[in-house]
Amino acid sequence: MKFVDEFRDPQMARRVLERIHAVVEEIPTTAQRPLQIMEVCGGHTHSIFRYGLEELLPDKIEMVHGPGCPVCVLPMGRVDDCVAIAEQPDVIFTTFGDAMRVPGSKKSLQQANSDGCDVRMVYSPMDALDIARRNPHKNVVFFGLGFETTMPSTALTLLQADREGITNFSLFCNHITIIPTIKAILDSPDMVIDGFLGPGHVSMVIGKAPYDFIASHYKRPLVIAGFEPLDILQSMLMVVEQIRDGKALVENQYKRIVPEQGNNNALKAVGEVFELREFFEWRGLGSIDHSGVRIREKYARFDAERLFAVEPAHVADPKACQCGEVLKGVLKPWECKLFGEQCNPETPIGALMVSTEGACSAYYSYGKIDVKQAV
Amino acid sequence: MCLGIPGQIVAISDEAMQTGIVQVSGVKREANLSCVVPTDGNLQSLVGSWALVHVGFAMSIIDEEEARRTLEILAEIGELQEELDAMQQGAQG
Numbered sequence: 001m002k003f004v005d006e007f008r009d010p011q012m013a014r015r016v017l018e019r020i021h022a023v024v025e026e027i028p029t030t031a032q033r034p035l036q037i038m039e040v041c042g043g044h045t046h047s048i049f050r051y052g053l054e055e056l057l058p059d060k061i062e063m064v065h066g067p068g069c070p071v072c073v074l075p076m077g078r079v080d081d082c083v084a085i086a087e088q089p090d091v092i093f094t095t096f097g098d099a100m101r102v103p104g105s106k107k108s109l110q111q112a113n114s115d116g117c118d119v120r121m122v123y124s125p126m127d128a129l130d131i132a133r134r135n136p137h138k139n140v141v142f143f144g145l146g147f148e149t150t151m152p153s154t155a156l157t158l159l160q161a162d163r164e165g166i167t168n169f170s171l172f173c174n175h176i177t178i179i180p181t182i183k184a185i186l187d188s189p190d191m192v193i194d195g196f197l198g199p200g201h202v203s204m205v206i207g208k209a210p211y212d213f214i215a216s217h218y219k220r221p222l223v224i225a226g227f228e229p230l231d232i233l234q235s236m237l238m239v240v241e242q243i244r245d246g247k248a249l250v251e252n253q254y255k256r257i258v259p260e261q262g263n264n265n266a267l268k269a270v271g272e273v274f275e276l277r278e279f280f281e282w283r284g285l286g287s288i289d290h291s292g293v294r295i296r297e298k299y300a301r302f303d304a305e306r307l308f309a310v311e312p313a314h315v316a317d318p319k320a321c322q323c324g325e326v327l328k329g330v331l332k333p334w335e336c337k338l339f340g341e342q343c344n345p346e347t348p349i350g351a352l353m354v355s356t357e358g359a360c361s362a363y364y365s366y367g368k369i370d371v372k373q374a375v
Numbered sequence: 376m377c378l379g380i381p382g383q384i385v386a387i388s389d390e391a392m393q394t395g396i397v398q399v400s401g402v403k404r405e406a407n408l409s410c411v412v413p414t415d416g417n418l419q420s421l422v423g424s425w426a427l428v429h430v431g432f433a434m435s436i437i438d439e440e441e442a443r444r445t446l447e448i449l450a451e452i453g454e455l456q457e458e459l460d461a462m463q464q465g466a467q468g
């Protein structure tokens with residue numbers, strides 16, 4: 001347990017790990033196949049690699065890194081749509097930094113910027129609105145992406161623009177929603193997930209109840225988890241204890257941040273501005289029913305998709321790239337043929353290598369040495 | 376992107392817009408407080424509290440100890456500087 005000493009409370013971490021090892025031994029099915037536990041959230045993926053948690057867990061637990069990195073699941077065609085909007089005259093295209101370097105089929109937003117488009121990185125959608133206030137003769141478009149954690153921020157920004165009567169601000173809405181995504185994973189025949197570490201900050205917005213069907217209908221445990229290594233280990237223990245006891249419950253390990261009922265103000269704003277799409281296209285996972293949201297008719301004047309008549313482009317990922325398999329947990333990052341050599345954080349080929357929440361990037365930064373030792 | 380950062384609410388800047396100033400490791404910027412407005416609507420009572428700030432929006436009130444630990448962990452996993460840089464850039468841009 002070479003990394004445990006780094007943890008804030010190494011003794012506690014050791015105790016929790018010992019209990020995880022003991023509980024897993026009491027689960028008879030693990031003799032035939034390892035338990036597959038998915039962490040849904042990219043923030044967890046990052047912590048798991050950063051602290052080498054997989055190595056500390058029993059071999060009978062296999063972590064499946066879920067689709068919870070919003071940049072990673074953007075299909076390539078969506079980046080092309082962004083570039084196409086950015087190339088329109090008098091447009092200032094604004095985006096979170098994470099999305100700047102994601103490759104499109106021709107170029108990334110960063111390359112579009114070098115080619116003369118006005119693409120600006122912002123920290124907050126409010127900053128994008130501010131740019132719109134200060135540039136009344138330009139059309140300022142904000143690239144809205146992310147799960148329920150970021151949805152309230154774009155919804156509230158749009159409502160603010162509406163209150164102020166700002167007419168040169170719009171949102172290219174690519175928000176995705178977590179529940180249909182987890183449902184699609186549970187329905188997918190090539191994935192057998194025994195339990196979930198639930199996303200912390202998405203849950204802070206939506207609360208605990210939306211996950212109930214996972215327990216009641218699919219009979220799988222889900223534990224909403226914090227981001228510290230100890231949070232993740234404790235949550236893992238809660239998951240395996242449930243499996244051992246034949247239970248399937250939704251539990252909340254991250255009570256200090258996640259209120260059971262979620263954030264009402266945030267949910268109200270989201271419901272006011274957004275409605276579910278019939279389906280939404282994901283990188284690697286294909287089209288998932290009701291997994292994305294769009295702007296309601298009522299706020300159509302802020303909808304970049306309508307204003308710029310974006311016809312979603314379908315572009316296949318490069319052949320050699322195996323992001324889809326990695327996203328589904330069928331392949332480990334280092335098993336992708338491009339990992340490390342052609343695809344690395346400097347010259348990313350897939351989005352999983354761009355975002356710090358992407359499994360490939362996290363593995364490249366923190367896990368590489370151990371893989372070399374292991375082979 | 377989804378982790379957010381703990382900041383202390385040090386002032387209310389616009390009651391009507393529900394915005395305030397948050398401070399993180401010495402960096403100040405405007406944040407939207409709509410999601411943490413107390414049930415009595417009194418924004419001033421938030422001054423001094425810590426909140427988890429996510430892309431410029433305070434999303435959850437947290438205690439100081441939690442804030443400190445979260446900042447440490449963000450520094451450890453290498454996300455703190457990135458967030459601070461982005462925040463600062465936004466504040467100036």
Ligand code: SF4
Pocket residue numbers: 320321322323324326333336337338339340343344349350351352353360
């Ligand atoms: S190494 Fe690159 S191409 Fe391969 S799965 Fe990871 S991000 Fe995709």
